[in-house]
Each structure stands twice: as C-alpha cells, then as structure tokens.
Amino acid sequence: MGGMNGRTDLFTSLIVGIAGIAMIVLHNHLDIMAWIVIMIGVMFIIPGVFSVLIGALSKERKSTTSVLAGIGALALGVIMCAMPEQFAGIMVTLFGVLLIIIGGYHLCFVAWLARPFVLPFYYYIIPVLLIVTGVIVMCTSVRTINSIVLLVTGIAFVCSAISSLMEWVATHPSHRNDDSQLPPAEKTE
16 A cells, blocks of 8 residues: 555655646647636536536436536636636636645655655655745745745756655566565565
8 A cells, every 4th residue: 555556656656746747848838727717617517517417317316416516616607707816816826725635644754655665865855855845935025026935846846756756666566577686575474
C-alpha cells in the first residue's frame, strides 16, 4: 500500500505534466485566468444539465436530490462564465492550496510511503519547493501578476510530474529484469 501504485498514478502524473505545460505555454495570453474560470464553469454546467435532465425524467424519490444538485452546479457554472474575473482570485488560492497538498503528498511518499526503499535527500527538494511555491502563490495579488502565477504554477506542476515519475522508477524495481535491485526479504521467526 502507499503512493505511486501503478498505471493510475503514472496517468495522473502525465495529466499534471500536461496541465503544467499548458499553463507554461499559455501564461502570457491576455486574461488567461478568466478563460480558465470559464472552462471550469462549463465543466459545472455540463454535468449540471445532465443531472437535472436525469433527475427530472426519473420517477424515483431520490431524483429530487439529483435535480437540486444539478441546479446548483448549473447556477455556479453560469455565474463563473458570466463573471470570471470575480473567481480569478479564488483560482489563484486553489492553485496555491493544490501545490501545498501535492508537495505534502510527495514529502509523505518520500519519507514514509516509499518504504522499504530509502530515497536520497534530493528527492525531498521538489516537494519542499512545491510547498514554498504554493505559499508564495497564495500570498500574491492576482491582478498584478496574473501571468506569473500561472507560469509558476505550470512549472511547479511539471516538476511535480517529474518528481512522481522519479519516485515511481525508484520504488518499482519490479519492472526491471534484474531482481538484484529488490530489497532483501525480512526473516520471520
């Protein structure tokens, strides 16, 4: 049990890396944070519509909850699309919190979850930098450095993906042909 456990984690690392690259490439575009908020608003609208439709067409009593959740998602999505600037500051805060959580996860993985493997000290550098970056991103003003926040977050996401891949390679010797890299089994008496 523990961290990077296979294909799902590799896929997650790939998605985080792609998101980071997209943020790096698009950081200089005018009002990019507003467009990110609009895309997230659309992501609320689409399932909201489905939830309302499925709930309205259902004859079960539980459908009321589905309809109410769908209406809430629709309302939030429409508000986000109509007033994206209001949500840009929230997005910056979410990016900062996400970086802190990702850094904390990597620290826990390297320190405890990777056992019985002992990873070198340099595996701790990226997680610590992710946490520091998250705190800095949360303390910035979105109106003054909108593109810099996106650039820094993108770089941090790419670093997180690279760190995840390094951790996976270091702790999954089973994909190698050479079994001499496996730690010795503990004896039970």
